[in-house]
Amino acid sequence: MTQSFYGRTGTPRGRSFNRRDFLKMGGAGLAGAALLGTAGCGGGGGGSFNGEITLGFGREPSGTLQKLIDQFNKQSNDIKVTWRPMPSDTGQYFDQLRTQFQAQDASLTLIGGDVIWPAQFAANSYIIDLSDRFTESMRSKFLQGPVESNSYEDGIFGVPWYTDAGLLYYRKDLLEKAGFSGPPATWDELKEQAQKVMQDEGTKFGFVFQGAEYEGGTVNGLEYINSHGGQVLDPNDASKVTIDSPESVAGLETEYSMVADGVSPQAVSTYAEPETEAPFLGGDAVFARNWPYMYSLAGTENFIETDLIDIAPLPAGEGGESVSVPGGWNFFINAFAEQEAQDAAWEFVQYMTAPEQQKAYALGGSYLPTLTALYEDPEIKEALPVVGVAGEALKNAIPRPVSPVYSDMSLKMAEEFNASLGGDTPPQQAISTLQSELQKIADQAPS
Amino acid sequence: MSVAAEKKRRGGFFKREFGDPERRTAYYMVLPALLIIMIVAFFPIMYAVVLSLTDSTVVQTGPFVGVQNYVEMFQNPDFLEGLSNTVVFTVVSVALEFLIGLAIALAINQAFKGRGLVRAAILVPWAFPTVISAVMWRLMFQDQVGVINYVVNTLGIISQPILSDRTLLLIAAIGVDVWKTTPFMALLLLAGLQTISSDVYEAARVDGANIMQRFFRITLPLLKGTILVAVLFRTLDSYRIFDLFWAMSNRELESLSTFVYKSVRVSQLLFAQGNAASVFIFVTSFLLALFFIYGLGMQTSTED
Numbered sequence: 044m045t046q047s048f049y050g051r052t053g054t055p056r057g058r059s060f061n062r063r064d065f066l067k068m069g070g071a072g073l074a075g076a077a078l079l080g081t082a083g084c085g086g087g088g089g090g091s092f093n094g095e096i097t098l099g100f101g102r103e104p105s106g107t108l109q110k111l112i113d114q115f116n117k118q119s120n121d122i123k124v125t126w127r128p129m130p131s132d133t134g135q136y137f138d139q140l141r142t143q144f145q146a147q148d149a150s151l152t153l154i155g156g157d158v159i160w161p162a163q164f165a166a167n168s169y170i171i172d173l174s175d176r177f178t179e180s181m182r183s184k185f186l187q188g189p190v191e192s193n194s195y196e197d198g199i200f201g202v203p204w205y206t207d208a209g210l211l212y213y214r215k216d217l218l219e220k221a222g223f224s225g226p227p228a229t230w231d232e233l234k235e236q237a238q239k240v241m242q243d244e245g246t247k248f249g250f251v252f253q254g255a256e257y258e259g260g261t262v263n264g265l266e267y268i269n270s271h272g273g274q275v276l277d278p279n280d281a282s283k284v285t286i287d288s289p290e291s292v293a294g295l296e297t298e299y300s301m302v303a304d305g306v307s308p309q310a311v312s313t314y315a316e317p318e319t320e321a322p323f324l325g326g327d328a329v330f331a332r333n334w335p336y337m338y339s340l341a342g343t344e345n346f347i348e349t350d351l352i353d354i355a356p357l358p359a360g361e362g363g364e365s366v367s368v369p370g371g372w373n374f375f376i377n378a379f380a381e382q383e384a385q386d387a388a389w390e391f392v393q394y395m396t397a398p399e400q401q402k403a404y405a406l407g408g409s410y411l412p413t414l415t416a417l418y419e420d421p422e423i424k425e426a427l428p429v430v431g432v433a434g435e436a437l438k439n440a441i442p443r444p445v446s447p448v449y450s451d452m453s454l455k456m457a458e459e460f461n462a463s464l465g466g467d468t469p470p471q472q473a474i475s476t477l478q479s480e481l482q483k484i485a486d487q488a489p490s
Numbered sequence: 491m492s493v494a495a496e497k498k499r500r501g502g503f504f505k506r507e508f509g510d511p512e513r514r515t516a517y518y519m520v521l522p523a524l525l526i527i528m529i530v531a532f533f534p535i536m537y538a539v540v541l542s543l544t545d546s547t548v549v550q551t552g553p554f555v556g557v558q559n560y561v562e563m564f565q566n567p568d569f570l571e572g573l574s575n576t577v578v579f580t581v582v583s584v585a586l587e588f589l590i591g592l593a594i595a596l597a598i599n600q601a602f603k604g605r606g607l608v609r610a611a612i613l614v615p616w617a618f619p620t621v622i623s624a625v626m627w628r629l630m631f632q633d634q635v636g637v638i639n640y641v642v643n644t645l646g647i648i649s650q651p652i653l654s655d656r657t658l659l660l661i662a663a664i665g666v667d668v669w670k671t672t673p674f675m676a677l678l679l680l681a682g683l684q685t686i687s688s689d690v691y692e693a694a695r696v697d698g699a700n701i702m703q704r705f706f707r708i709t710l711p712l713l714k715g716t717i718l719v720a721v722l723f724r725t726l727d728s729y730r731i732f733d734l735f736w737a738m739s740n741r742e743l744e745s746l747s748t749f750v751y752k753s754v755r756v757s758q759l760l761f762a763q764g765n766a767a768s769v770f771i772f773v774t775s776f777l778l779a780l781f782f783i784y785g786l787g788m789q790t791s792t793e794d
Binding site: 134138141145163167255256257308309310312313315318321322448450451454458461465467484487 | 548549568632633634635650651653654655656740741742752755756757758759760
């Protein structure tokens with residue numbers, strides 16, 4: 044271990060550091076990155092606080108996260124952050140965290156966690172309430188949707204780090220050839236345009252999205268339901284399930300009609316994100332629903348070039364409006380960590396969510412920032428066209444049901460949405476089953 | 491038998507077993523092993539049984555609720571789907587594996603050129619880790635790149651994509667399991683075939699027995715022990731199927747074991763039902779084993 048090489052300098056804790064200094068010394072920080080990268084092993088766990096905190100987070104392929112951490116470590120003499128990689132599958136990550144929390148394990152001081160977790164972790168007091176630290180005035184600088192998804196009862200349990208929004212990808216060239224001036228505004232228009240292009244140009248599929256039985260299937264189903272005006276939980280009383288409405292049924296009917304009308308392949312009920320990428324970027328589909336990351340894949344390998352595709356907010360349902368169900372990741376602080384470690388973690392959270400670092404993270408890995416101001420940043424807009432559209436989409440974001448028993452609800456929704464899309468269950472029946480099953484689950488929520 | 495007589499007999503038993511210092515030492519010697527077996531095998535099973543009778547969550551043990559978890563479990567459509575899938579899967583796949591495995595065993599029991607090579611080659615599917623072969627087959631069944639899906643759609647045998655239909659998925663899972671474990675079955679049966687002396691066949695041939703008579707009167711009866719062991723192994727194995735279903739169907743196909751996993755690990759509310767289901771699996775597979783041993787007369791030791 045090379046840790047002793049860098050040592051702890053013994054600087055008294057609490058020495059303040061200026062964030063602007065970070066940027067000045069950024070170059071030096073990056074130079075030290077490679078060396079520092081090997082420095083962290085162990086850390087956390089037991090004993091008195093020694094200035095080391097551990098961040099748990101999944102995969103970050105662009106390497107930007109490590110760079111930002113190294114930069115932080117270089118600047119700060121009294122806090123050293125180590126990143127411990129966690130499973131990139133959100134379900135497995137959740138599973139592992141829950142096991143650790145049940146053992147009151149404090150080895151991860153800080154958690155980079157999914158947008159759907161706060162309620163469940165907060166209800167069990169696994170993560171701390173940040174109301175005092177993450178003040179109202181700070182919150183107002185962030186996008187509203189991601190902040191809301193971190194609130195549970197009267198507290199706020201996480202700080203939005205980066206966000207994600209479902210987007211409609213379309214083939215600019217094909218729509219133009221077929222004589223359409225722009226992307227569809229409603230699901231019906233989408234079907235119409237897709238059918239015409241399929242007929243004229245012989246494109247194999249009209250529309251691909253994520254219909255498999257997993258968290259992504261839940262998100263897609265909810266987008267249809269929400270965009271028709273349906274809602275899973277009563278907005279004023281989260282313990283009341285209100286999914287059984289004509290709007291929700293209309294939502295699932297629209298989703299099923301994609302397959303029934305031949306716009307989407309029958310196998311769409313087995314598709315997750317990779318199966319969506321392949322046909323759309325392979326040139327076999329007119330439309331696709333996917334997260335912003337897919338934009339950066341265009342032009343790589345055998346995929347079609349970026350100039351053939353464009354993005355738009357998702358279509359609206361009949362009588363509803365365009366809605367996106369946001370994804371995204373937040374910082375949570377472990378409630379079992381020592382007070383000093385929690386304070387140190389908070390320092391790092393402030394650093395990571397500051398405009399400079401969010402910008403660096405957005406540019407480095409094409410992630411959507413959570414600070415409202417960055418959506419007007421010319422440099423980001425220039426480099427990431429996704430940001431403009433995603434900013435629009437996020438204005439109409441409806442988060443997934445915020446409930447301490449969300450994971451059980453999601454399992455049921457994924458199952459019923461998938462059955463409805465596959466044609467095994469009529470939409471009406473899927474919705475009424477969900478009404479009773481979800482209510483049963485909601486009734487078991489710890490109060 | 492009178493109480494007194496029983497007492498005397500029991501006293502006799504203890505005296506016989508523990509009175510003799512040599513026997514006593516023997517008991518002391520096996521005691522650690524017995525303790526370890528109790529701790530590693532018996533305790534977890536009993537603990538699961540206890541948990542299945544309480545209203546527990548993954549965080550804390552709850553109050554005793556009797557058989558309520560079992561009642562709820564049998565009303566849970568997911569559990570019933572898992573149960574029926576598992577039973578169909580087990581019966582069909584083991585039957586097919588046995589029939590094909592026996593045919594292969596009979597074939598490679600004959601002397602022919604390159605027999606060793608063939609015997610090694612048929613084991614290849616079995617040597618693959620199940621998760622890997624499950625993912626590999628999923629790709630072949632997939633609608634975009636899947637060769638099997640393409641062929642059956644082109645020939646018009648099946649019109650819909652295989653992976654999006656539960657019945658087709660179950661059939662596909664049975665097919666993959668047969669592909670994977672038939673060699674194992676064949677190998678077990680081949681070992682049994684080789685213990686049958688060729689003298690018996692020669693004598694039968696001299697007596698004018700035809701090939702069918704030789705098979706049904708000699709091969710099958712003499713192979714019975716091996717068959718029972720092989721079929722029991724495979725039955726218990728398929729009954730616990732998890733990895734193939736989980737990886738090949740991308741978690742869509744439910745079996746008893748995937749139900750347990752989902753309840754205990756993924757859900758926060760079904761922990762107790764998941765425990766009840768795991769006890770159910772344990773008890774039913776135990777009964778299956780007992781049926782093979784006592785009902786069908788399987789030999790469990792070579793002593794007699």
